[in-house]
Amino acid sequence: MSGQMNKIEKQSWQCCKCKIPMSPGNVKITYLGNDFTIELLKCPQCGLTLVPEDLAVRKMLEVEQSLEDK
Numbered sequence: 001m002s003g004q005m006n007k008i009e010k011q012s013w014q015c016c017k018c019k020i021p022m023s024p025g026n027v028k029i030t031y032l033g034n035d036f037t038i039e040l041l042k043c044p045q046c047g048l049t050l051v052p053e054d055l056a057v058r059k060m061l062e063v064e065q066s067l068e069d070k
Helices: 002-009 053-069
Strands: 023-031 034-042
16 A cells, blocks of 8 residues: 555645645544555645545455445
């Protein structure tokens, strides 16, 4: 996941609510009762998180399929 994070960090992202730069931080994601902690860009003030398209579409689909197969 760090390769994805490096690609995102090269861009300058700003929180749309607080108008301050987003920074890397740990985010807890829950799906079907399973918790995952990953590093994503988030607003240090309000906690708004940037979920990159690749993560939302590809990686989450893989996780969903592996959890549903169990």
